[in-house]
Amino acid sequence: MSQQAHDFETQLIHAGEPRPGILGSVAMPIFQTSTFEDPHEHDYNAIRYTRLSNNPNQLALHDKLAALAGAEAALVSASGMATISNLLLSLLSPGDHLLMQNCVYGGTHTLITHELARFGITHQFIDAGDPASWPQPIPPKTRMIYVESMSNPLLEIPDFEAVVAYARKHGLLSVIDNTFASPYNFQPIPLGFDLEVHSATKYLNGHSDVIAGACMGSARLIETLLHKQNHFGGSLDPHAAFLLLRGLKTLAVRLTHQNATALEVAGYLDGHPALASVNYPGLEHHPRHRMAARHFRGFGGIVSFELKAGSDAARRLIDLLDLILFAPSLGGTESLIVKPATVVQSGLDAAERNAAGVGEGLLRFSTGLESSADLIADLKQALEKI
Incomplete structure (x- = not known):
């Protein structure tokens, strides 16, 4: 699709789709292959291999999701928790501190309180709707603030502008789980959030037949997450990518x-x-x-x-x-x-x-x-x- 600006509904159908279609296909074909032949390429990072998240089905999804979010780049993975785990493990180090909304999805809560704690990453829960209660000054080595656009399951709403302003003031990465809203209802990247994550299993796919995750943000941050995901092995299967690409069109x-x-x-x-x-x-x-x-x-x-x-x-x-x-x-x-x-x-x-x-x-x-x-x-x- 051309770089001309299109409405969201049009981007759902056309963004990321190869044009002209591969062998004339209107729908994106399924590239159900683990590897690709390229006798002229000897750079590991340029090898076409599905675990490296560069299968054509994955790449089409990356382009479409980035366009829908108003982001520079996107990355899909094998589940929402694979996306969140990869993000936190890639961008936080032992000794770092994380500010987390006080009512989040239970899987995220357990990952923060049990698994990251084993690596020496500490956390503090905050009321995301009450900026006056957030720590001032921030704890040493605080690196990130993490919220949900609508919390699971109480549907609490953060003060979005305050989260972005607080993150910028203190040099923090701002991360938002936008699963409940979806990019159709809310676009946090243009508002100033650094990274947007989704359980793509939910609204993005919309048909209860795929497990997938997605993250959108700057090209620099997504490149970091891609390299880590290549090592962790959380890539999305081509057939699941095909179904997610199809599901997105009716979002x-x-x-x-x-x-x-x-x-x-x-x-x-x-x-x-x-x-x-x-x-x-x-x-x-x-x-x-x-x-x-x-x-x-x-x-x-x-x-x-x-x-x-x-x-x-x-x-x-x-x-x-x-x-x-x-x-x-x-x-x-x-x-x-x-x-x-x-x-x-x-x-x-x-x-x-x-x-x-x-x-x-x-x-x-x-x-x-x-x-x-x-x-x-x-x-x-x-x-x-x-």
Whole structure:
């Protein structure tokens, strides 16, 4: 595609695609091969080998994701956690310090608190929405501040401008997990974040049939991550890359529907007598609604809510649902529900979950592409029976 600026929806279809198509193909073919012959190339870094993330399927994804994020470069990997692990292990060293949002995905939390700690990398949890509470002066050897655009599972929203300004003031790398928003709803790189990470398994692919991760940012940082990933071996399989490239093309139409459905579902749940709280940034009483409204195209497809009756009621509601499936993950065509205390935050102990605000009666609902009326009816009949 030419360098002429195009709208996001057009970039979803055309960015990164080889033109003219390979042997005239309209869809990107699958290069299901581990290695490529090149008798004229003897530089290791230029060898075409799928583990080195330079298979044509991977390269097309890199170009498309960079264009969608407004970034210089991108890198895909075998899972979201492979991306996050590679990033943290590549850019932090023993003795370094990390500032981390206080309620993040459980896998990220465990990686920080258990695995990085073994390498002498320390951390401090912060309220990402309260810049006045962030450390001043910063702890020695602080190198990075890490947040989520919408936290998993409470949908808390950071003060984005403050995170970027704080990072620049103190010479920190600013990293944001943008999985819940997706580049369709929010683009953090043009706002000033250094790196954007995704579990591409979720909205980017959107069909519950791929495990993948992605990172977007400057060419310099992505080159560093690429070389480390080549050693760690977390490259994405060509067939998975093909499916992710295909899934991306429907991101805009999927998210438009899911944004609207989640807002309707949140509106129905809000104030329900069986619920203690409903978390959705599209609700005007959400504490960060104005921040979300200023930066987001849509408020996302995730709603979390807490039942007053606690854990047993949450379990019973899940069992009573008909259309909505009890399964981990999110962002696919089917609506899913989980109990974060036993799935998303299962690696945290009870005290850590309580500190993060994740109660035993909390449920996380991911809207699919079903009718909003049918989803609300399913929730209604289940809530009436608990």
